[in-house]
Amino acid sequence: MGRINLYVHYDSVTNHIMTRAISLRSSDFNEQYMPTNLILGEAPPEFGRFDAQTNFKILRGHTEVYDYMEMCRKENIRMSNWIDFESIELMHQLSPTEISELLYLFHAHKTLRSAFFYKLQNNYVFLTLPNGLNKMYYRHVTHFYLRFQRVIQEETSKLVNEGKSRFFGKKLVVASLPTVIVEQLSPLFASGIKINYSQAEQREHTWRIPLMIIEDELTLLSQNQALNESVGVLIYDTQGQTWQLELLIDLES
Incomplete structure (x- = not known):
């Protein structure tokens, strides 16, 4: 898939x-x-x-x-x-x-x-x-967070285990996205964001998942966009099993 x-x-x-x-x-x-x-x-x-x-x-x-x-x-x-x-x-x-x-x-x-x-x-x-x-x-609205955290964990698990056979190769376990990061990310929800797994990139032992504002333009959801349009990046470290949010815009401006 x-x-x-x-x-x-x-x-x-x-x-x-x-x-x-x-x-x-x-x-x-x-x-x-x-x-x-x-x-x-x-x-x-x-x-x-x-x-x-x-x-x-x-x-x-x-x-x-x-x-x-x-x-x-x-x-x-x-x-x-x-x-x-x-x-x-x-x-x-x-x-x-x-x-x-x-x-x-x-x-x-x-x-x-x-x-x-x-x-x-x-x-x-x-x-x-x-x-x-x-x-x-x-x-x-904070009741949405558990749902969001679960799906991020599931989709990131698929991402980091791409190409691993069902029977061969130990699958990596992905940690849950911390609530504090969801809280930091949540102001972007009001703008309509795409969590862009299709353009996620692996750099050594980390995966970088771009975040893009698409508002109501749902045609963009299935399209690749220029990575410089990202407003942030979710970063998962497979060795440390840790999450990081890197915001590329000032949410308070």
């Missing part, structure tokens, strides 16, 4: 993050923030039940939510659009207007007012767009 470039674009007005090639897993949630219940935008046949009062298909309890996410991961199928909620009793108090807003959010992939409903007490909304993008609303 060839190298895959990653895309992250954060909208601070609505608190959503648009991504490409950054999957969602149950492990991407801290235990205390794992969704308790989900309203599903679609109706997977093997999971959930229809709520008689709202006619929403729902998952109830951490176990059902976990099992559904794990099934999507293991079978590599598209996850339904969903929104989490805390209490079935409060969910039943949604007004017809609020239900209409929720259905609009699932089908139009944007909000009429807010993606965060008082009666649901939701922390997230997950949406899959037709063009291969995922859009996720985060009440607390």
